[in-house]
Amino acid sequence: VSRSRPATMADVARLAGVSTATVSRVLSGTRAVDPEMAERVTAAAVRLDYRINLLGRGLRLTSTSTVGLVLPDLRNPFFSTLGQHLARAFADSEVDLLLFSADDSLATELRGVRSFLGRQVDALVLIPVHEERSAEAVALAASSVRTVQLDRRVPGTTASYVGVSNRDGIALVRDHLTAAADLDAQPVTYLGAAPDSSSAHERLDAVRRGFGADLDCLLGDFSAAWGREAAARVLASGATRGTLVCAADVIAAGAVAHLLSAGRRVPEDFRVTGFDGVGAELTHPSLTTVRQPVEAMAEAIRDLVVSEEDASARWFGPTLVVGGTSPA
Amino acid sequence: VSRSRPATMADVARLAGVSTATVSRVLSGTRAVDPEMAERVTAAAVRLDYRINLLGRGLRLTSTSTVGLVLPDLRNPFFSTLGQHLARAFADSEVDLLLFSADDSLATELRGVRSFLGRQVDALVLIPVHEERSAEAVALAASSVRTVQLDRRVPGTTASYVGVSNRDGIALVRDHLTAAADLDAQPVTYLGAAPDSSSAHERLDAVRRGFGADLDCLLGDFSAAWGREAAARVLASGATRGTLVCAADVIAAGAVAHLLSAGRRVPEDFRVTGFDGVGAELTHPSLTTVRQPVEAMAEAIRDLVVSEEDASARWFGPTLVVGGTSPA
């Protein structure tokens, strides 16, 4: 492993017997160059194992052809799925997508935004950690570069937004459940997340609107552990049957797992629904859930990022996926 | 949203009435500065909303205080868990961890390595896509910066490696299964992944050594969909009972889901074991699995990255987690 000083354009120019300007033109292909010279330059570049220094390039140009994505937590399968689709959406383009995990911390999120801004990214995609307290990070980003909020948003910012209509998603769940059976016989409990993020907030509002303001709501976080605990609380209250509307698939999966381990039947005793549409194939019974069109959302982000348009908000329509945790 | 030209150190220096060198010293805190001047500088920086340009800084210095992580696929929960723990391990340090998803493509993986190298990262962490065909990417990385392979490795490269002992992990599974019951009555099938990655390769070798070379092996990929299909094939062969040793938790979860949907009992008819130790709380019965010490592995990576030591390989010891998919 030889770690000698990396070759620069000046080295290549010297070996090829040309100027650095010519090397730059050959390697970037921006301008016509004499074929014979071009040949000499590329040969010299290969021989010296030349690799461009993007710091120098980025410093000289305005653009770095880079987009940063700051997300709250990679372990949340919905976020990692979003990240994966976004990466794929950018795979064919010239721009590199770089990711940074905020580890569910506001301070780390802000650090990630600062880091990307310092690296002169062309655009920033943010899944804000908190509906209100991420305002500083979002505002900072939006004041410097094209910024798009994904899935979650901070109200009052000028940044664009791409997400799903949570109200429509919950309505799909409600219509499905009411069509299939009598909700009075299987009373509804909402297993949600504390309204720290806009998605948790909107889903909570939507279930209150859709199922009645006096709906039983248990609020925790987006995790399977919370799903298990919430289901345990439902059973502890004495319920022997019911309908558990969950704010996320991970919550629903945890809830189902606990119900089954407690000897309850799903969907006979308890019906359960999820939200997001990720990882439905992992469990049995498979989850009835609201699928978000993540691929289309990722492409919308990509288009928004390269466009020159003003900030805009776009809500995608979710679809219902009927699984084995609710009556067919 | 004012997008005027960002302030530079020269702007701050002008407003504060000092030289750029003083601004640099104040803002980076590298040298003692007259308190009164420092005050003027910070005030000017705040007033101009100054933010450092890391491209200029990185170009001037040798180091960028950045580590890149290139991983094959974010949707694989083991990789995203690894990424999350790595992010957390770096959260307290001065260096930023940036992620890049190769989308399971060799070309994209190489692009990610090139991109990070061009950005002058101080170190690179790689989870190679392919045991042989990622050799170019790993070699390129290792020839330029401190490089650590994680979880998967490419034999013959000089880069360091951090992973788990797959042989020990499979041995834990075998000992557990043989201690609990008669394997002849519940014949073993291995639901594995094609040996494209070192982890898939090593686990396949380990089960052949541990359970006999004539063991039935079904090889696909690391996905729940494959787990479902493989379980379907086992049932199609006429088996009514058996032991399914899986190469990953996602495979095991898919297999269990299919078995249950086909009316088989787990663990009475079929026992199932996983590998990795991620997402065991998502399913019922909970998975019996081999847990990888991801937190310790992430810290080892961090220490390896900042150290000046030569390349080294480190295998961590896995532990068995007994769940509900195998006899207690």
Add this chain to the structure above:
DNA sequence: CTGTTAGCGCATTCAA
């Protein structure tokens, strides 16, 4: 303790 100077690597003027 502070300012001046120089240069990291690159792409683009401007002249030839």
Add this chain to the structure above:
DNA sequence: TTGAATGCGCTAACAG
């Protein structure tokens, strides 16, 4: 078409 010169923003030597 090509080369020489310039400057992107920053920090480190050096001299004061």
